Amino acid sequence: MKSERMKYSTLFCLLMVVVAVFLSSFSPGFYTSALTDAPPIPIYNSIRVFHTEVYEPEFDLKIDSFVIPLKRAGRLFLIEAKVDNEEGNLIFDTGASGLVLNSTYFRNYIKTETKNSSGINGAVGLVEKISVGKLEFAKLSYKNLWADLVSLGHIENRRGVKILGLVGFGMMRNFEIVLDSKNNELKLFRIDKTGKRLNSQSPEFKSDYNQKIEGNGNILFLKGMIGGKMLNFGFDSGAETNAISSFSNKKIMSTITITRRMTLKGAGASGREVLFGRMNDFTIGPRQILNMETIITNLAALSDVYGTHIDGMLGYSFLEHGTICVNFVKKQFGIRFWKGDDK
Amino acid sequence: MKIIVCYMLLFLAFMFGSLSTRAQFDPDKVCRVDNGQLIFTLNLKWTEQEKKEVAELFDLDSALIAQVYNGKLAITIGNENWKVKKLQANWIELSKLVQSKTDKNINFDDLFLVIDDWMNFAGNATEEAVIYGFNNFEISNAFVYSSGTAMFYLPGSNSAHKVYISGTFNNWSTAQTPMKFMGNGWLVDLKLEPGKYAYKFIVDGRWTTDPSNKQREMGDAGSYNSVVYCTNQLFELNGYKNARKVVVTGNFYDWNKRGLAMNQTSTGWSLPLYLRDGTYSYKFLVDNEWLTDPGNPMVRKDASGNENSFLSIGEPYLFRLDGFSTAHKVVLTGSFNGWNETELVMDKTAKGWQLPYVVGAGNYEYKFIADGKWMTDPANPFSTGTGNYENSFIALKANHIFELNANPDARAVIVTGSFNGWNRQEYRMKKEGGKWIFPIYLKPGKYTYKFIVDGNWILDPANKLYEGNEYNTNNSVLWIGPVQ
Numbered sequence: 032m033k034s035e036r037m038k039y040s041t042l043f044c045l046l047m048v049v050v051a052v053f054l055s056s057f058s059p060g061f062y063t064s065a066l067t068d069a070p071p072i073p074i075y076n077s078i079r080v081f082h083t084e085v086y087e088p089e090f091d092l093k094i095d096s097f098v099i100p101l102k103r104a105g106r107l108f109l110i111e112a113k114v115d116n117e118e119g120n121l122i123f124d125t126g127a128s129g130l131v132l133n134s135t136y137f138r139n140y141i142k143t144e145t146k147n148s149s150g151i152n153g154a155v156g157l158v159e160k161i162s163v164g165k166l167e168f169a170k171l172s173y174k175n176l177w178a179d180l181v182s183l184g185h186i187e188n189r190r191g192v193k194i195l196g197l198v199g200f201g202m203m204r205n206f207e208i209v210l211d212s213k214n215n216e217l218k219l220f221r222i223d224k225t226g227k228r229l230n231s232q233s234p235e236f237k238s239d240y241n242q243k244i245e246g247n248g249n250i251l252f253l254k255g256m257i258g259g260k261m262l263n264f265g266f267d268s269g270a271e272t273n274a275i276s277s278f279s280n281k282k283i284m285s286t287i288t289i290t291r292r293m294t295l296k297g298a299g300a301s302g303r304e305v306l307f308g309r310m311n312d313f314t315i316g317p318r319q320i321l322n323m324e325t326i327i328t329n330l331a332a333l334s335d336v337y338g339t340h341i342d343g344m345l346g347y348s349f350l351e352h353g354t355i356c357v358n359f360v361k362k363q364f365g366i367r368f369w370k371g372d373d374k
Numbered sequence: 375m376k377i378i379v380c381y382m383l384l385f386l387a388f389m390f391g392s393l394s395t396r397a398q399f400d401p402d403k404v405c406r407v408d409n410g411q412l413i414f415t416l417n418l419k420w421t422e423q424e425k426k427e428v429a430e431l432f433d434l435d436s437a438l439i440a441q442v443y444n445g446k447l448a449i450t451i452g453n454e455n456w457k458v459k460k461l462q463a464n465w466i467e468l469s470k471l472v473q474s475k476t477d478k479n480i481n482f483d484d485l486f487l488v489i490d491d492w493m494n495f496a497g498n499a500t501e502e503a504v505i506y507g508f509n510n511f512e513i514s515n516a517f518v519y520s521s522g523t524a525m526f527y528l529p530g531s532n533s534a535h536k537v538y539i540s541g542t543f544n545n546w547s548t549a550q551t552p553m554k555f556m557g558n559g560w561l562v563d564l565k566l567e568p569g570k571y572a573y574k575f576i577v578d579g580r581w582t583t584d585p586s587n588k589q590r591e592m593g594d595a596g597s598y599n600s601v602v603y604c605t606n607q608l609f610e611l612n613g614y615k616n617a618r619k620v621v622v623t624g625n626f627y628d629w630n631k632r633g634l635a636m637n638q639t640s641t642g643w644s645l646p647l648y649l650r651d652g653t654y655s656y657k658f659l660v661d662n663e664w665l666t667d668p669g670n671p672m673v674r675k676d677a678s679g680n681e682n683s684f685l686s687i688g689e690p691y692l693f694r695l696d697g698f699s700t701a702h703k704v705v706l707t708g709s710f711n712g713w714n715e716t717e718l719v720m721d722k723t724a725k726g727w728q729l730p731y732v733v734g735a736g737n738y739e740y741k742f743i744a745d746g747k748w749m750t751d752p753a754n755p756f757s758t759g760t761g762n763y764e765n766s767f768i769a770l771k772a773n774h775i776f777e778l779n780a781n782p783d784a785r786a787v788i789v790t791g792s793f794n795g796w797n798r799q800e801y802r803m804k805k806e807g808g809k810w811i812f813p814i815y816l817k818p819g820k821y822t823y824k825f826i827v828d829g830n831w832i833l834d835p836a837n838k839l840y841e842g843n844e845y846n847t848n849n850s851v852l853w854i855g856p857v858q
Contacts, residue, residue, distance in 0.1 A: 097578075097579060098578060098579025099579060100579050100580070100581055102540075102548060103593075103594050104594065111548045111549050135839055135840065135841045135851055139838065169579070182842045184841030184851070188792070188820065191819045191820055214580070214597070215581055215597070216579065216580060216581070218579075277410070278410060281408055284406060284407050285406070288403075289404075289406060289407065291431055291432070292412075292433050292434075294433050304412075304473035306407070306412075308405075351596075
């Protein structure tokens, strides 16, 4: 057990370096001027944490499946939760791997790991990690778990809801996860070792298209096609719109309509460029989805953090087209498109 | 014949030609990204209006546009270098490198607000802005509101394990307000103030609109929510049993003659209504005949001499000005009536002047006008602004008091925050018993704030919640919960 812990600690240390570098690129509190190639626009809530922790929940063994009602704040999906004695909401953010907590409410916890890392690019970043006693949401309860501490105040200010933190697939990968964005439901099904649902009453997910999940991480990468090219997309329920790399090739970019640009003037700075538009020619499996809103940005830093080249991110603009089913044991992603949704 | 065909073809070719040389304007085709370059394709023949539209959509500096149209080929604006390339037929390409550097001082909230705006994120309509409302349930026992208690009833769902109610009254909590199974349906009693509420039931995790409630509106989540009003005014008209139609209308309904339909009862007609705090004039229309409310002695004549019934909702606040016994006329004016200088004439009393006036919860500035002379309220220690711009300040139905139990010797302490656009002068705190205080009305939601003690910005030392800001200092954080 102890060695297991050591192994994880080492893993954390390594990962924290990466996380620190990454976080330092957008969180105002963690900013470092040394990092110049970070994306001009954070995707989209500006915090991404990447590690491969698996959290084991406790739950009522009599239940084979249950539905978590999702609250909505704009295009964010929220899960009502309690962390120790603090009540609020967690953003269901599949772009985050594990548990991330908002420093506003948890800053007084003992920081078990504070890394002052001088990692890639010589950047200096600071990421704090805390241990919380108990996390409860819906019918799940987790005890003594680690969380990264970051500032999420800007999301609260924008959406007017109390955000305790972010929760990604890592917290529920022992279930088959069905995200129904139209009805605002997150359905969790207990599965056996082969990934089959335990509940014989609920048949398996009927999908229009399945794709194999590659890798062992908690972040999902999907293959999609734009302008006849196969591209790698991060699947991110915390992104309120899609994103496409501004450095994609000519053929891809020719299918993207740019409709707005804005330079935001910072205090004493030249301003930051934001490009917004539409993906006109996105295809996943057999289905072409037209007219998805997207931001156009530099995704190099995100690729670095995820350790794989990313051409784009699929966020809410994609999610609203169908119900999604993710099974990490079967290593399968499935989507059932809304009827009458597409041409 | 051949010649005619030739001429026709020539004419058609000319038409096509003139169409294509006409400066086409399609904003969707203006901007593209190619190989790390941000490129704008512009036409030199575009009208001023078209140029302006493109400049606005793509945030192009007016100086840049002017230089482009003056024929410059290399332009530097700020630290960005633009290049102009001439294409054929009046088309040009304006380009620069796609920006990839981060900016330390960017305000994230601004960034997201811009994107929110582009994506047309409309927040929920403020419930407070609603002036009136009434209910429309299919079965009468599905919702009952009396003595401040609202009873919601969901018939059926007998096999459900758990049912919750979630709405604006509990911040859309999915877990705080369970309903009780009563054998043939689910029931909950909630203490609610009069007002408008949006809600849904959650049956075993699934969001469900109230099947008995015909009133729905599109919610933030892209689906319909049920809407209910906790009513505070019962319009009643006895008799007129043979009337075909009785409606009530008034200033709350813009005196629309269609009116709000009243329901026939055993004794006459009635309509329970929610009305926001305020003073209202109204009348009944019985089969299109106007009628003041026979049950209400408060009848006043309007400017055209017509008699209307009057009613007030909410507790009036008594504005008072002591003294000024020799003044001929004192008028109350403020942000609550658009600083109207004639409307609210105060009544003379033995001690001075007074006026009871109903205004809803909120923060208001006001002044008195005594015989034409504007003055702040001498009895009110709270004021905003300075000099001629100093106004008295009052928070009606204040639900929060900012307190600073420190710096008792400071000359001036200001509280400032997201609630007043971080105004540095507006809200001066008052010293009371060694503490600085400022009572305020805040709508439910999140606020960030700071104190300014003799010019120094400080966090609220008594509040453990704070968050980072773009200045790398911090702001105190305050949450105001929904009114229950």
